[in-house]
Amino acid sequence: MSSDDTDARGNRILEGERKAVYVRDADGRYRKQASEGWKVEEIVTSAAVDEFRRLANTTLADCRAGRASPLAYYMYRCRLDPGSLAQAAGIATWRVRRHLRPGPFARLSPRLLSLYADILDMDPDSLRQEP
Amino acid sequence: MAVASETISRQSLARDFSHQHAAHCESGVMAHLLGHAGLPLSEAAAFGLSASLAFAHLPMIRINEQALTSYRMPPGHIVRGLEKRLGIRMRRERFRDPLSGMAGLDRHLDAGRPVGLQTSVYWLPYFPEDMRFHFNAHNLIVYGREGDDYLISDPVFEHPVRAHRTALMKARFARGPFAPKGLLYYPEAVPESVDWSAVARKAIRRTCMMMRYSPVPWIGVRGIRYLARRLERLPKRRLTTRQQQLMVGQVIRMQEEIGTGGGGFRYLYAAFLQEAAGWTDSESLAQAADHMATAGDTWRQFAVQGARFVKSGDEALLASLPDLLRHCADAERATYDLMWHA
Secondary structure (H helix, E strand, C coil), rough: CCCCCCEEEECHHHHCCCCEEECCCCCCCEEEEEEEEEEEEEEEEEHHHHHHHHHHHHHHHHCCCCCHHHHEEEEEECCHHHHHHHHHCCCHHHHHHHCCCCCHHCCCCCHHHHHHHHHHHHCCCHHHCCC | CCHHHHHHHHHHHHHHCCCCCCCHHHHHHHHHHHHHHHCCHHHHHHHHHHHEEEEEEEEEEEECCCEEEEEEECCCHHHHHHHHHHCEEEEEEECCCCCHHHHEEEEEEHHHCCCEEECCCCCCCCCHHHHHHCCCCEEEEEEEEEEEEEEEECCCCCCCEEEHHHHHHHHCCCCCCCCCCCEEEEEEECCCCHHHHHHHHHHHHHHHHHHCCCCCCCCCCHHHHHHHHHHHHHCCCCHHHHHHHHHHHHHHHHHHHCCCHHHHHHHHHHHHHHHHHHHCCHHHHHHHHHHHHHHHHHHHHHHHHHHHHHHHHHHHHHHHHHHHHHHHHHHHHHHHHHHHHH
16 A cells, blocks of 8 residues: 555664554464554654754744743753643643743742742753753 | 671562563553452453543643543543452552652562552653653552662563662652652552453443443544544644644554554454453454454554655645544444444
């Protein structure tokens, strides 16, 4: 059916690890087998990883141009987005979005800055710095 | 001499424990812990007997800005389902802070008891870099300790792994949805015997009810057709090609999620149906197993075509996806009809 390698075996994202999958053997029994994965998973996982990378690169430029706060960059670099960061911090998403702007971020309380830093596994002083 | 004993680092190891590879973390952990506690259970049985097969597409719930698509019941369902259906008593402990969480874990390890943990994936150092996303409902077993290194049997990995205390603390106490709060769990009591045939029949009916007779449009076979319609309408919405690709990508990622081994848990469930056919001596269930595996194949066909779209953005590929999903819906419906009457 396929003229490309989309359904080929192998998934470099697994870095050599093998997953267990269930396959039907010659006797018709479904059994576990170690698998190197397949390209489909590599493609869709890469798409998600690349999107975070793209967002991190865009916000890095925005940050340096004074359009976004350091939090915006570090958030995407950590593979978080406003919604998930808000849930991790236990605050409303609209407030996180405000903190992605330089002005509101600069006025952030030390408590909230520490909370963000803890979620991102960073030192609060590093989080204030322009990346 | 006192000096010698102080310089020996802390060590503990569960007895008679050896790593097992599994397709899915929660079913893998439960099968392993129950086996260790004296109630041998395959991963497929752990998954099937807890009636954990599902399908849902929920645009009203967003994960990383994408609609939630799930091919199984929510995290925790396997543990709770087995508890109820098999009459197991599980002990659960949660902690207010990482230090007491680690002290609690160490107590069990010192007593030679392996325990299940709920953790974030992102902070586990042995996970491949590009698989580290913020998913807080991963499950693994800790079975020993060497100084500050914890010995981990993570079912989705082929071999035992390790994590340093600091990393494990971060993983156990990550914030966000499904925050683990240091949850550890293990079976406290298991039944002497189980009527596998009866438990299997009840669990199978429950899965059929949910998938075949779902009362809401986003769940079950109805949910698969709902997703097909949403993909059909995708070109009409004001989205960029990239946004469309990410949406389709997310649907397939959840199908391939750690871990299903592909096919959205359908192959794992086929293995369960085959076991159940043995317990119940039912030819229909044996046939249902093959039907379920075929349904898994239709999901793989959808996934291949979807991945092609994710790579190329070709509109024609997107247009072909709704019908592939309808094949999945048809294949699943036929399977549940067979299961219901088995």
